[in-house]
Amino acid sequence: MTTDLWRPSATIKALRHRAALLTEIRQFFAQRQVLETEVPVLSRRATSDPHIESIPVQCGGDNAYLATSPEFGLKRLLAAGLGDCYYLGKAFRQGEAGSRHNPEFTMLEWYRCGWDDRRLMKEVADLLSGILKIQQVQSLSYRELFQRELQLDPHSASDNELLRCVEEEMDLAFSPADRSECLDLLMSHRLEPAMGEGITLLYDFPADQAALAKVIPDNSGTPVARRFEAYVGGLELANGYWELTDSAEQLRRFKADHTYRQKHDLNLYPYEERLVEALRMGMPECAGVALGIDRLLMLAGGYKTIEEVIAFPIERA
């Protein structure tokens, strides 16, 4: 077995399929006048996201980090006036390895100026249905999915109700620390598998899962994150926002992430002050989304594991 580790884990056919997929994506954006651009993969700043770990590296005696997404760089380019743009390249996340994860992966991220999340969701569905030849698209809110599958309102249910629901649905080796951990557990164990075969667009997330999305009251008056996720057959493919453009709020969220990391004994890094500065100078109103290309290729080619679509996953890299 070990003597075979020089070989790619993906077949030549899968690698040709990857090349064709990248070409198709570039054509999709060329036709829509969205500009391809590059941003640093080697960055002086780490992500602040409490559930994503950057991989630290040394660069000329300074601390640097492999980018977990191109988001900060692209937003600084938007503030500088680049307009609609996309990045198609590598991103890195510490400790993420499994049948659907590799620490090094290929990400597509694009931004549309003047658009909101609802409009960008339609473009995500266009891209996915074109590549995957899937016509069936369901669009529903985070609340609707929880109500449909668990008869539970994720925004208004009490902590005890959430905890009881988790305990009924699964056996845990730990007790969930808070609401958002309960919701994550129900989402990954119960709701993703129940989504069905087609494209699912899930929108209006709980406000505390906003990350870098605007928080705005929905029709019922509940403040929700204008964030969406795209799934195909229960596999999470994309995460998008109606982007936060308020620099003071951005700074507040960076500080809140820092506090969360401190409280949970996670690594602490200086926040990306250049993004706050770019927002202060004025980033256009826009919507943006990141999409996992390796998983898209898994779906397009009917591959069961990520190592079938990556030539050299981490064990062979």
Added chain:
Amino acid sequence: MANYSTNEFKGGLKVMLDGDPCSIVENEFVKPGKGQAFNRVKLRNLKTGRVWERTFRSGESLEGADVVDREMEYLYNDGEFFHFMEPETFEQHQASTDAVGDAAKWLKEQDVYTVTLYNGSPLAVTPPNHVILEISDTDPGVRGDTAQGGTKPATLVTGAVVKVPLFLEIGETIKVDTRTGEYLGRAKED
């Protein structure tokens, strides 16, 4: 014993869960892009054989279980215990009826089986996937209709009952798959 973290959980790793030794069957890393990371782990309880799924926070760990598999020769049953011997050291182990479980019907003296030891004592006995055994009882053979594909029950010398083709007779030896109890063919005695 050492502790193993969720990222070291691999199929076959033996760990302690709720005080019982378990073997990891499957370990799936799940993480919503913006959410927390978990490991959904399927484990087989080595005492009961039951498969169970439990979710861990990524990075949590379990204590390893002192469980090893040894190839041993089956010696005899004294009415209460089944006795096995390690062929290299001649060290003998006695396994309870519970530990032997369903494997009892495949046990033939002098043949070699996998005995799982937990803290040094037999916990489970696994027969080879294929065994060759003699038929001790079955209805008389029916000649001339081998194409019909009918079957009849046959009792083997170890006590197992398997379905065999109609033409087989008492005293013939056959090859059987112990996982399914399926007849695989006639075996030639050397």
